[in-house]
Amino acid sequence: xxxxxxxxxxxxxxxxxxxxxxxxxxxxxxxxxxxxxxxxxxxxxxxxxxxxxxxxxxxxxxxxxxxxxxxxxxxxxxxxxxxxxxxxxxxxxxxxxxxxxxxxxxxxxxxxxxxxxxxxxxxxxxxxxxxx
Amino acid sequence: xxxxxxxxxxxxxxxxxxxxxxxxxxxxxxxxxxxxxxxxxxxxxxxxxxxxxxxxxxxxxxxxxxxxxxxxxxxxxxxxxxxxxxxxxxxxxxxxxxxxxxxxxxxxxxxxxxxxxxxxxxxxxxxxxxxxxxxxxxxxxxxxxxxxxxxxxxxxxxxxxxxxxxxxxxxxxxxxxxxxxxxxxxxxxxxxxxxxxxxxxxxxxxxxxxxxxxxxxxxxxxxxxxxxxxxxxxxxxxxxxxxxxxxxxxxxxxxxxxxxxxxxxxxxxxxxxxxxxxxxxxxxxxxxxxxxxxxxxxxxxxxxxxxxxxxxxxxxxxxxxxxxxxxxxxxxxxxxxxxxxxxxxxxxxxxxxxxxxxxxxxxxxxxxxxxxxxxxxxxxxxxxxxxxxxxxxxxxxxxxxxxxxxxxxxxxxxxxxxxxxxxxxxxxxxxxxxxxxxxxxxxxxxxxxxxxxxxxxxxxxxxxxxxxxxxxxxxxxxxxxxxxxxxxxxxxxxxxxxxxxxxxxxxxxxxxxxxxxxxxxxxxxx
Numbered sequence: 258x259x260x261x262x263x264x265x266x267x268x269x270x271x272x273x274x275x276x277x278x279x280x281x282x283x284x285x286x287x288x289x290x291x292x293x294x295x296x297x298x299x300x301x302x303x304x305x306x307x308x309x310x311x312x313x314x315x316x317x318x319x320x321x322x323x324x325x326x327x328x329x330x331x332x333x334x335x336x337x338x339x340x341x342x343x344x345x346x347x348x349x350x351x352x353x354x355x356x357x358x359x360x361x362x363x364x365x366x367x368x369x370x371x372x373x374x375x376x377x378x379x380x381x382x383x384x385x386x387x388x389x
Numbered sequence: 390x391x392x393x394x395x396x397x398x399x400x401x402x403x404x405x406x407x408x409x410x411x412x413x414x415x416x417x418x419x420x421x422x423x424x425x426x427x428x429x430x431x432x433x434x435x436x437x438x439x440x441x442x443x444x445x446x447x448x449x450x451x452x453x454x455x456x457x458x459x460x461x462x463x464x465x466x467x468x469x470x471x472x473x474x475x476x477x478x479x480x481x482x483x484x485x486x487x488x489x490x491x492x493x494x495x496x497x498x499x500x501x502x503x504x505x506x507x508x509x510x511x512x513x514x515x516x517x518x519x520x521x522x523x524x525x526x527x528x529x530x531x532x533x534x535x536x537x538x539x540x541x542x543x544x545x546x547x548x549x550x551x552x553x554x555x556x557x558x559x560x561x562x563x564x565x566x567x568x569x570x571x572x573x574x575x576x577x578x579x580x581x582x583x584x585x586x587x588x589x590x591x592x593x594x595x596x597x598x599x600x601x602x603x604x605x606x607x608x609x610x611x612x613x614x615x616x617x618x619x620x621x622x623x624x625x626x627x628x629x630x631x632x633x634x635x636x637x638x639x640x641x642x643x644x645x646x647x648x649x650x651x652x653x654x655x656x657x658x659x660x661x662x663x664x665x666x667x668x669x670x671x672x673x674x675x676x677x678x679x680x681x682x683x684x685x686x687x688x689x690x691x692x693x694x695x696x697x698x699x700x701x702x703x704x705x706x707x708x709x710x711x712x713x714x715x716x717x718x719x720x721x722x723x724x725x726x727x728x729x730x731x732x733x734x735x736x737x738x739x740x741x742x743x744x745x746x747x748x749x750x751x752x753x754x755x756x757x758x759x760x761x762x763x764x765x766x767x768x769x770x771x772x773x774x775x776x777x778x779x780x781x782x783x784x785x786x787x788x789x790x791x792x793x794x795x796x797x798x799x800x801x802x803x804x805x806x807x808x809x810x811x812x813x814x815x816x817x818x819x820x821x822x823x824x825x826x827x828x829x830x831x832x833x834x835x836x837x838x839x840x841x842x843x844x845x846x847x848x849x850x851x852x853x854x855x856x857x858x859x860x861x862x863x864x865x866x867x868x869x870x871x872x873x874x875x876x877x878x879x880x881x882x883x884x885x886x887x888x889x890x891x892x893x894x895x896x897x898x899x900x901x902x903x904x905x906x907x908x909x910x911x912x913x914x915x
Contacts, residue, residue, distance in 0.1 A: 269706045269710070271706065271707065271710040271736065271739070271740055271743070272706050272709050272710045272713075274710075274736070275709070275710040275711075275713035275714045275717070275736060275740075276713055278713070278714065278717040278729075278732075278733065278736075279713040279714070279716050279717045279720075281717070282716070282717040282720035282721055282729070283716075283717075283720055341701075341705035341706065341709065342701075342705075362705055362706075362709040363705065363708050363709035363710075363711070363712035363713065364709065364712070364713060365712060365716060366713075366716035366717075366719075366720070369713075
């Protein structure tokens with residue numbers, strides 16, 4: 258079986274790179290980064306990652322919109338939302354859209370690794386059970 | 390002293406608001422109409438018409454009500470403005486309201502028997518004299534005192550109620566004393582009129598005294614008066630002088646007696662109506678000001694929230710990157726992977742530098758501008774901003790077109806902030822054009838006149854345009870759906886422009902481009 262992959266979608270280059278390095282430093286997952294939701298959706302034609310870490314505020318397509326299009330495609334990728342603004346109600350909306358974890362930036366290593374662990378153990382691409 | 394300052398500054402008192410051109414014309418017209426009517430009545434002076442019992446009491450009761458309302462109006466004004474001049478004016482009106490009571494009671498045919506043989510000659514003429522003379526005297530004192538003392542000068546924050554009470558008591562006592570003096574059997578005053586319309590010869594001197602006092606009051610109001618109130622008081626004085634002339638000086642006939650009284654009522658009611666109308670106008674203006682104040686407070690609040698939100702949003706990204714690189718570096722250290730630690734530390738230093746840049750730019754944006762508001766040229770600001778962005782525009786292969794109008798009227802504003810707005814819009818345009826590969830990347834910047842007293846600065850791009858779904862709330866700080874600070878940038882732009890009394894308009898043709906237009910009032914527009 259191929260090595261598990263984690264996709265990171267964030268339009269801030271420094272954040273994207275730092276998160277990739279953090280995940281790389283603490284785990285043996287293969288990390289792929291994308292600057293936009295559109296770029297990530299295009300990549301799905303080639304491979305589907307085991308876990309997705311996505312920012313909410315992005316150009317072209319927000320993180321929530323990306324979650325909805327994934328659901329529309331019938332893809333259930335365990336997703337971690339990492340966002341700078343913890344708007345009221347947003348956490349709930351992300352969970353409804355299928356996110357397994359909701360992290361507020363700046364993200365520290367422990368909660369991120371815990372979230373990745375949760376995501377990886379989530380029933381893969383099966384039912385849309387939301388983690389509470 | 391705060392009350393006085395507030396009263397001085399507010400410019401919302403009828404007694405202090407200077408009349409507008411229109412109001413001045415209106416009062417001059419009112420005076421002209423009153424004088425013309427009296428003039429027109431003069432030829433009919435000798436005409437007699439049948440006596441109507443109860444005419445004088447009916448007229449008097451109308452005058453009583455009108456003057457009493459005016460007195461109450463000024464007394465309540467005094468309790469706020471605390472001006473002794475207004476108190477005197479109020480008591481002048483109170484006096485003329487009260488003195489018409491004995492005038493009505495003693496006039497012939499109403500309550501007193503008409504021309505009974507052996508009866509005392511009519512005495513109501515005295516009250517007629519007191520009424521006008523007292524009122525003119527009060528107006529004179531008002532005109533002299535009007536820029537003078539206030540209650541606060543002696544007793545700051547003292548209640549106005551005792552002062553009002555004592556002034557009313559004095560006026561009531563005065564009216565009672567005068568009534569007693571005229572009506573008692575051994576009264577100290579002789580009769581003025583042989584009958585209601587027939588005066589004895591020397592009564593004309595009494596009438597002349599009234600007219601001279603009235604003329605003096607008119608002159609004082611003319612010289613010292615500056616307010617809307619003073620204008621209407623002049624109308625009243627003119628009407629009353631005309632009335633005395635008609636009743637006291639021309640050969641007394643019943644026709645002009647009626648005519649003069651009717652006009653006196655009409656003019657005193659007209660003045661009351663005019664005062665009320667002005668008052669309502671002032672009230673409306675006050676409400677408008679309150680609304681504007683509320684709006685200003687709200688926009689200030691919004692600006693605080695926007696700034697806080699801008700700082701939080703802009704700084705969160707580099708801080709997030711620093712935190713994660715730091716965590717990664719800790720991990721690499723335990724593995725003694727020095728090369729990776731070095732990469733992380735370099736990234737941390739870069740992100741810290743970016744944070745400090747962000748802080749600096751936000752500080753620049755909201756610094757009160759050291760030079761303060763100044764007259765600035767819209768075209769010059771645009772050229773400045775284009776200069777700053779020239780390299781970046783070139784780097785993104787963008788063609789810059791300009792349609793600038795030279796010699797635009799200047800706007801009053803903060804130069805740095807306005808330049809930041811243009812810079813922000815240019816950066817947005819560059820960002821939008823980054824996705825364009827199938828056609829020319831064009832940014833069009835223009836300045837021009839925008840109707841009367843306004844200029845428009847336009848920044849257009851040939852990018853993909855703005856999603857119609859979000860164009861409605863593109864300026865809303867709290868409904869940002871776009872990333873990398875674009876939404877916030879626009880909300881800051883709008884805030885700055887609004888602080889300059891202008892507005893930012895946005896329009897888009899999806900697939901063709903977006904267009905931002907900044908409308909700003911020119912310095913001479915207000």
